[in-house]
Amino acid sequence: MNKFSIGVDLGGTNLRIAAVDEQGGLIEKVTLGTRISLGPEYVIGDMCEAIQRMSEKYRNGASLLGIGIGVPGIIDAQTGLVRESPNLPGFVDYPAGALIEQRLKTVVILENDANVAALGEKWLGAAKDYSDVAILTLGTGVGGGVVLGGSIWRGTNGMAGEFGHTTVEPDGQPCGCGNRGCLEQYASATAVVRMAREAIASNGASALARAAHSDPEFSAKSIYNLAMQGDEDARRIFRYVGRCLGIVLSTLVNSLNLPIYVIGGGVAGAWEAFSPSIFEELRRRSLVYAATAPHDPSATQEGASAHVVAGPGHKTIVTRALLGSDAGLFGAARLPMIAKARR
């Protein structure tokens, strides 16, 4: 009999649910709004109903392995407790896992959303052939996840992978976390827009200024489009994004010497604009990278997988994510499959 599991991406805006088979094939995917203003009980209720509807559809021909849920915030994966989530107010020390398990009578595994994205890219995406990978997710903020030996590396308190709060400029831009000069202040979508507004304020940056004035949703995407049209002010911003990512990646490469590092999230769509600066910084700042860089570091994943053989001659790959926002959904669906394999 075929087996499948259900992956959930519980975001602050959207609640996405997918049934996925053991080979990573998508069976069905639905997106609901997250009715966060009604409180966690409603959100969990909506989620359980949608999961139930979906699992009943496919339960005849196949068996459900369980449910995996990616949650933005600090999760106690062992107990299924949501400790804290900036995007899900109300979920404070909330026993989401236990409540859902009780209601649906199946295995439920919660995990941090950046961790499940890393697991998704490791299972089916850019890091498919690797058992060790770090992923940096450039969205509204900057998140991260680490997979070591094929499993999520949670750290002692389940807080590993906070790459967004790596200090890049010791006396730089203040960050909400209390630090100054965090990567998140230079490589998130929010940061790209802030840097564009700074450029407009300081030097006029005429094309950026026109776009900011005429485009009501002046976004990292609009700034990327200008960069691709050759606007020097916009290009400079993405070079700086790349420089800061390159500094953090240099530290990761020197410290962990993993075979592959993956850049995901919405801002990764601007890969063409910022990645040359990443490779420039890496070559200059990381002796480990300099010793292990592929001939063409910006080669596509197909090119990269020629280097899959591990060992002293193994190349260090830095590449963009392949699954987009589905990485988290697939990674979440993967959780009960891995848990099952371990039993």
Added chain:
Amino acid sequence: MNKFSIGVDLGGTNLRIAAVDEQGGLIEKVTLGTRISLGPEYVIGDMCEAIQRMSEKYRNGASLLGIGIGVPGIIDAQTGLVRESPNLPGFVDYPAGALIEQRLKTVVILENDANVAALGEKWLGAAKDYSDVAILTLGTGVGGGVVLGGSIWRGTNGMAGEFGHTTVEPDGQPCGCGNRGCLEQYASATAVVRMAREAIASNGASALARAAHSDPEFSAKSIYNLAMQGDEDARRIFRYVGRCLGIVLSTLVNSLNLPIYVIGGGVAGAWEAFSPSIFEELRRRSLVYAATAPHDPSATQEGASAHVVAGPGHKTIVTRALLGSDAGLFGAARLPMIAKARR
């Protein structure tokens, strides 16, 4: 029958050899000069003779498990090849492991010296009760090692743990590795002396200037002594050492969320002078540290081991190494014991 192994610390200046029993008890320790100018064959010859003399003394009552050797440089642990070692010229792609094994007819395991120091502190020192630890070794340069799940984390190319070349100041002091602003330029013994000379040149720093003039071996130790006597110029230097270490530790804590981080090497002797700045930076720069800091972060290891229980409430310990220069010797002796346990 009792079992023991022999640990070797092959330094550029000294060749140290110790017989250690399975409980970590030191049986005997000898120190020879490393006759590096005569070439690798002589160094290996000296080492083999000394090991043979030592093992013959104890082989009657106990069985030799093997030989572990810590080497400063890039090692292929699988094949026992020394790929490159700045302090051991002549050891280039040199099959040290195979040559020693051939001659002594016993298990020989080579490992990077910072990695064996980490293993030593994990086995018998500051990180004794932990299976995950990162160590930063502040000597002439700055090295590092990582132990995850009780084993050395080598990385894909055996190059993990290069914390000395983490970028602290993106446009800072040029480093021999080609980067600018590496930790090694601010937290090594060499850096402490350089910063003292800079202070003398720029503002006179009278006490430092007197010491530099009168002390032919003006060293990090002399500068530490002045700091402890209250000299503000000397104290400022160690505060800066602490700040830079704090920045790098913040990144490690945020990225890996390990239970313990250990600072070793000669400069760690100045712990009193630089550690307050480490904790100040950690609290400000690492949200993970802020959430998991012990009440008294500078508590001794005895105090720290009250927090050994892992899990969400586990505290993040940053502490100084306990074994001094013997960490590498004990860690090297540990290598064949672990290899044996795995068989």
